[in-house]
Amino acid sequence: MDIPSKFEHGKAESRWYNYWMDHGFFKSTPDEREPYTVVIPPPNVTGVLHMGHMLNNTIQDVLVRRARMQDKNACWVPGTDHASIATEAKVVAKLKAEGIEKLNLSREEFLDHAWEWTHKHGGIILEQLKRLGASCDWDRTLFTMDEKRYDSVIKVFVDLFNKELIYRGVRMVNWDPQAMTAVSDEEVIYTEEKSKLYYVRYKIVGEDGYVMVATTRPETILGDTAVCANPDDERYKHLTGKKVIVPMVNREVPFIFDSYVDPEFGTGCLKITPAHDINDYEIGLRHKLSSIDVFNEDGTMSTRAGLFVGADRFKAKELAEKELQKSGDLVKVEDYNNKIGRSERTNAVIEPRLSLQWFMKMKALSQPALDAVLNDDVHIYPAKFKNLYRHWMENVRDWCISRQLWWGHRIPAWYFDNNEFVVAENISGALELARKKSGKPTLKETDLRQDDDVLDTWFSSWLWPITSFDGINDPENEDIKYYYPTNDLITAPDILFFWIARMIIAGYEFRGQKPFDNVYLTGLVRDKQRRKMSKSLGNSPDPIDLIEKYGADGVRVGMLLCSPAGNDVLYEDSLPEQGRNFANKIWNAFRLVKSWKVDDEIEQPDSSKVAVKWMDEVMKRSINEIDINFKKFRISEALMITYKLFWDEFSGWYLEIIKPEYQKPIDRITFDATVSVFDKLLKVMHPFMPFITEEIWQLLLERKDGESIMVTRMPEANKFNKVVIAGFESVKETISAIRTVRKNKDIPNREKLELLIRSDKESFDIEFLPVIRKLCNLSGVSFVSEKQEGAASFMVRTTEYFIPFGGKLDVEGELAKIQEDLDHNRGFLVSVMKKLENERFVQNAPSNVLKLERKKKSDAEMKIKSLEERMKELGIRN
RNA sequence: GGGUUGUUAGCUCAGUUGGUUUAGAGCAUUACCUUGACAGGGUAGGGGUCACUGGUUCGAUUCCAGUACAACCCA
Incomplete structure (x- = not known):
């Protein structure tokens, strides 16, 4: 047989992936074995694979393949997320490019476009995961907005509403003026940005003097309803009971005192705009101030502002500056570094805004989820994230779950009469409730109007481990009883609160059980200079290009070699290169063994005899260590042991010892022992490098159709001889x-x-x-x-x-x-x-x-x- | 501003329940070696007062406190 000196990964990858699919090796149905379950963190349906997915899914596949070889019934459920705001933004942009404005479309028309987009781009990412070797049960592929998942979300909403855990109310929310929707606290990213601090004087009513206020937002002066100082601040005591005049609009507002004000900051005197700042809002509540919303939904100035109506908020800031300068009320301007909140999805500067939204009460719901992590019912790896989790859970605030979007699960609330509403799973249920509530049995469906808003994306993904087995619609079905709770959840730490914490909450609320035993948090993939991978920086390689260049096995090994639990992966091309070199090393060891002629007549040399004996012990020792490291989720370490076992011990020492002289045959005993060791090594390496191990395993001995290394048994840990x-x-x-x-x-x-x-x-x-x-x-x-x-x-x-x-x-x-x-x-x-x-x-x-x-x-x-x-x-x- | 974690070889990281032959790995690096599995290879090297300052102890890289720096989370 003529074997090329380099492993040709391209053909082998598609051949074996198809082989595995054809034989249904990835499929799982409940049986008498112990289940091992993983649900995929669903990527955005229209997204494409990036380096973070590569890392995270490689780890999942390693764990799933290993469990499968340990004779567990391994089930890895794939799926995608509808990604409400992200997808809607993409569709809006696409329509805009075609000259269509969302505003001119009906809800139904827009959703048709969105579904068309989803069908066109949806699922690409799942096909890419196959290239990586992901052994998901593809027959179970889900979508957060498919029928069963949609129904589950609605059921859960109704249930929580009936338990009075969901309510509707006017609150200060984070408003994204670009997407024109509320977003949750977790979706706001704060960064320090350069801005200016404006010193503005307010005339004191009935006196000649002024008070000076420092503000970063002169355009919101139009909405001021008070000026405030700290009650202990001697400088302002004389203003007790006085009024001041708001510049530009010449409105008289009270001068008040509140301990929130920091006397050290600026002039120690704060203007209060209850409609546009969360702290001002709270001060406003305490002092019963009126509130004037000077912005429209899109961030332009509203008619209530009185000035600059229709101007964008940034333009309005310039106009206000000019206006204040003209009147002499602008005393000075300083450079100032300010923390600015931006929307995670659109990057628009977030505007705190009072609005009517749906909220979920978190405090009581989150208690079991907090306990579960603190007493290690749910393990978080690395453990350092436990503190973070606790801190967040102890300070959890109500979750704003409504979004002013169309792409998503529509809130199942129906309005009638004057802002009366009922919540039900569907319109007929709603009608029944509405008739009862209003006392009008003549109400018709057409008298009801469904809420226009949809639910936050995470309101569907927080149910993922349950809905993956349809456990909301059909709580007693075989799948959910067998697979739930799942075993391991692999994801990145940046969604600890968005997703992980909420899944644990949902697990206890809707199943009375945790959703998973272990959470393994990977690091973020960064470049060599520790910058995040991003499209705009252009520092993110295309994973599929890498797979084509280095082979899926090489890329998998490269990702894992350098990703100790919880640490960021600093990606560089030398990583998959090292992985590819390792694959090549394995390949050439195989070529060597395959090249030997076996002679049954010759005796086994003493050197080979002891080499075989030693190699057996080394194998046992390493398998032990690998086991221990897997139990602690130290996957990099487990891979490194495997790497050294093959490269140093097996190739460097063992093969060198037993290698017959050039063109001479090898004895039968040594050859058979070597094939057996090689076979074991391939099994140990398989979860990390599925393709090359399958290729060699199939060539090492005669195999029948339907056989595969991925369904063989993993060598088990044993005692070894230290001497x-x-x-x-x-x-x-x-x-x-x-x-x-x-x-x-x-x-x-x-x-x-x-x-x-x-x-x-x-x-x-x-x-x-x-x-x-x-x-x-x-x-x-x-x-x-x-x-x-x-x-x-x-x-x-x-x-x-x-x-x-x-x-x-x-x-x-x-x-x-x-x-x-x-x-x-x-x-x-x-x-x-x-x-x-x-x-x-x-x-x-x-x-x-x-x-x-x-x-x-x-x-x-x-x-x-x-x-x-x-x-x-x-x-x-x- | 509050909190969490970290600082060990050029880089990325292990490790030490305080004593285990005066600290380990991978990569990188240096020298040498190509007919004979693999140069995407082999062999042999070099490289660290374990961030700093105190404290506890018979003994500290390991425990404690403080300082500096970094990263992350929250506001």
């Missing part, structure tokens, strides 16, 4: 030392060497000697009791070795090396002696520590003694 491993470690040191001698003395590898060991044959462990002989190309090994003249020497542990060689000894070089070694050991001895000579140490230290220190001492002394002898010998001969 064998330790023995071989010292052999590695010896071999290294001999190689160093060769290098220093310029002795070519082909030239055979003789090794002399200064030891009794009886007390020396000779088991691994054949390995040393083979790897170092030795002509013979013998034991001596005396120092050897004309030989290079080295020490491993406390044993001295000699290699006689023809050349002249580099006495000075040798002396220098010994001196260095000696210094090190003497220094070490001093540090040990310091401890042992300290009476209090000897008295207080535990006995095992003491014993160890004594052993360190005697070892070091022995080593020093032989080094000194060696030095003397060299000195004499000099």
